[in-house]
Amino acid sequence: MKTIHIFASLLLLAGFLASCSKDDLSDDSVLIDRTEQYHDAFDDWIYKNYTVPYNIRLMYHMEDIESDYQYTLAPADYKNSVRISKIFKYTWLEAYDEECGVDFTRKYVPKVLHLIGSPAYAANGTYLMGTAEGGMKITLFAVNQLQINHIFLDLYYHVVHHEFAHILHQNKDYDPDYGKICEGKYVSGDWYLMTDEYALQNGFISAYAMSEPDEDIAELTATYLTNNQDYWDKILVNAGDTGAAILNMKLEIVRAYMQTSWNIDIDQLRDIIQRRVDDVITGKIDIDSLD
Amino acid sequence: MAISKKTINSFLLAAFCSFATVSCSTDIDELFDSSAAQRVQKSVEYYDQLLQDAPYGWIMNYYPGDGSMGGCAFTVKFDKGNVEMTSEIQISDTIEVGTPYTSKYRVLKEQSIILTFDTYNPLLHSFTEPSQSNIDGWHSDYEFIFNRVSEHSDSIFLTGKKYGMELVLRRMTKEDQNYIQNVTRMNRLLMSVPHFYAVAGDKQYNIRLDDLRFTYPSEDGQSTITSVFTYTPEGIEFKEPVTLGGIMFTNMVYDEPTGELRSPDGKVRILFPSNMQQFANTLGQWKFIIDAAAQKGECDKTFISSFYRPIAFLCTIENCFIGYNSVYPDSDENEYVIGFQYNVFDQYLLYGCYGIKINPIGDDSVEIIGVDKAYGYNEYYFSPITSRILKGSPYRIEFQEGNIQRKIKLVSIQDENIWFYLSNQ
Structure with a gap:
């Protein structure tokens, strides 16, 4: 019996060898993207300025599979895509590079940036300017309506800094005391029933911040980073004594968290961001050329 | 009957041998020469090359939405990821119709091979982009599935991916230059x-x-x-x-x-x-022929002074017409109007109108009856002109020879001092 088993095993082995011998792998890759060969100067620029240094996939062609089917969307205008890409590199990525070093930025930055031409209009009359998914992808809408001014750009910056704050919090927890400051006042999904004014007076930076502590701290961080001191002071005045006291308490936790967990001086980072945004708005940075 | 272990082993051995033999057989008939992925890739290359193998481009008649609004003529020329489009759409007053716009396109493999116009082109995407009041745009496609190609590769038939629009690309020839x-x-x-x-x-x-x-x-x-x-x-x-x-x-x-x-x-x-239908049923504008600044025009002198008057107040009437209301029915209920385009401070071109009825009397006379002030009407600037036109009604119309009317003269039947020429050019 043993002989038969050995014989059978040999036969099986021979069979495998024989049957494998004809299956040479083809030299032709099935993963070739023909459009790769149509790379132009902007694609090269993206490769050099987003892909290589940050490992970011920047998509300016409309990729419907990457977008949300519930919205009808228009593709991004090519020239505005160039501008947005240059602005974001200068005011967002390089702001973190300057404060924390490029290794930090490339490690934590979302790896996909998708540009969409139109805003994402919803049936209830609202529209989205940007979204982020799980720290992996940021989508910027309304690229075709791009305006180089604070009002417009701050809408974008708020989204990216808000989402980036989430990423930092997911990597290193913030002080749980933050959530205790307004414990019992969070309203979860009913935040849209609140007004920003009511939120401020209760120590929340926006109505959305009332949804839960994670959103609260991300909103506070983003608002602080994307506005100058004058604006912040006005917020505190509008918040009244009670609201301002709570906001200051929360800001101190954010400041301490950024310093101890990430070695980021939040005031210094804010100054860097403001300076870089001003450079764009005043035209110091050429946002059209691909040099 | 008991089956011995030896018999089972022998049977298994025989089965192994037959499998090994079969799997070693070299004469399997492959249905295709290449793998499915390779064939899809070849299709992508074929369609992309086909699009580019049209030196004069392709004619593309685009029927937005459910098609009930009629079609819009486009030409599209593909070149290595770039598509140059022209169309009969007027993007703005300052840009001539037919001015080409270039954007990107790709031929991609998804569940089918698709052609996607995937960076913004104001000509095509004006039909597809959403707005606050119209969140789904015109329900029109900019991604299309390749269906088939005609026998001589001079027509490509596609279907919209999202809304199912039917699209045909027809190869242009040298004779099709200046198509748009x-x-x-x-x-x-x-x-x-x-x-x-x-x-x-x-x-x-x-x-x-x-x-x-x-x-x-x-x-x-x-x-x-x-x-x-x-x-x-x-x-x-x-x-x-x-x-x-x-x-x-x-x-x-x-x-x-x-x-x-x-x-x-x-x-x-x-x-x-008929001549009268061309005037009374127009969907266009019959315009006064006047150069207000030079105080010249093909109308009676009172009209000329009425046009000239507003200039002193930094308002210029650029155009006055009798005809179809350009804001009907969206913003105004009058189909026919005395319409004005006027320039304020040399910066803003505004529109205003006065509702009228145009009633033909026989083949060459017409009543112009005032209805009411309408969209954007500016009493101060417009009423001298409007009231004089209405005062002169009914009019006798002097038509041109031939079938196609380009310029006509209206003379008041009751007061021959009220007269003006109108042009639809």
Whole structure:
């Protein structure tokens, strides 16, 4: 019996060898993207300025599979895509590079940036300017309506800094005391029933911040980073004594968290961001050329 | 009967041997020469190359939404990821119709091979982009699935991925140069006035052909059918074949001397409207011929001074017309108006109008009856002109010789001192 088993095993082995011998792998890759060969100067620029240094996939062609089917969307205008890409590199990525070093930025930055031409209009009359998914992808809408001014750009910056704050919090927890400051006042999904004014007076930076502590701290961080001191002071005045006291308490936790967990001086980072945004708005940075 | 272990082993061994032999067999008939992925890749390359193998580009008649609004002529020329488009859409007052816009395209493999216009092109995406008031745009596609290619590769048939629009690309030849300019010319010739009568064989039919739509009686005469069309350099082309008086046709050719549209075999003719219809039923504008700044014009002197007057107040009337209200029915309920385009501080071009009824009296006289102030009407600037036009009614119209009216003269029947020329150019 043993002989038969050995014989059978040999036969099986021979069979495998024989049957494998004809299956040479083809030299032709099935993963070739023909459009790769149509790379132009902007694609090269993206490769050099987003892909290589940050490992970011920047998509300016409309990729419907990457977008949300519930919205009808228009593709991004090519020239505005160039501008947005240059602005974001200068005011967002390089702001973190300057404060924390490029290794930090490339490690934590979302790896996909998708540009969409139109805003994402919803049936209830609202529209989205940007979204982020799980720290992996940021989508910027309304690229075709791009305006180089604070009002417009701050809408974008708020989204990216808000989402980036989430990423930092997911990597290193913030002080749980933050959530205790307004414990019992969070309203979860009913935040849209609140007004920003009511939120401020209760120590929340926006109505959305009332949804839960994670959103609260991300909103506070983003608002602080994307506005100058004058604006912040006005917020505190509008918040009244009670609201301002709570906001200051929360800001101190954010400041301490950024310093101890990430070695980021939040005031210094804010100054860097403001300076870089001003450079764009005043035209110091050429946002059209691909040099 | 008991089966011994030895028998089972022998059977298994035999089965192994037969498997090994079969799997080693070298004469398997492959259905395809290459793998599915490779064949898909080849299709991508084939379609992309086909799109680019058209040195003069492709004609693309685009029927937005559900197609009921009629079509818009485009040309598209593909070159290594870039597509240059022209179309009869007027993007802005300062940009000439037919000005090319370049954007990106890709041929991609998804569940099918698709052609996607995936960076913004103001010509095409004006139909697809959403707005606050219209969150799904015009329900139109910019991603298309390749369906088939005609025998000589001169037509490509595609279907919209999201809304199922049907799209045909037709290869252009050298003769198709200036295609959009010629389409635009035809558009202007035909769209300003609806057509009311058609002759097929020896029978006359009541029809209506106006901007991009043709409404005609069904074969049994029991109902009416509306077919949509696109302008072409020669005339019009229907989206689907049309049958009138038992004669089927898909396109019609404009005959310059008579102004008629004719089926290719000449058996169906859409008659050019009468002189009076060209004025009273216009879908365009019959404009005053006046140079207010130079105090010159082809009208009586009181009119000239009425036009000149507002200039002192930094308002210039650029254009005054009698005709179709450009904001009807969206922003105003008057179909016909005395309309004004005026310039304030040399910066803003504004529109205002006064509602009227145009009632023909016989073949060459017309009543112009005032209804009321309407959209954007500026009493101070416009009323001297409006009231004089209304005061002169009814008018005798002096038409030009021939079928096609370009410039007409209106003379008040009761006061010959009130007169003016109008032009629809």
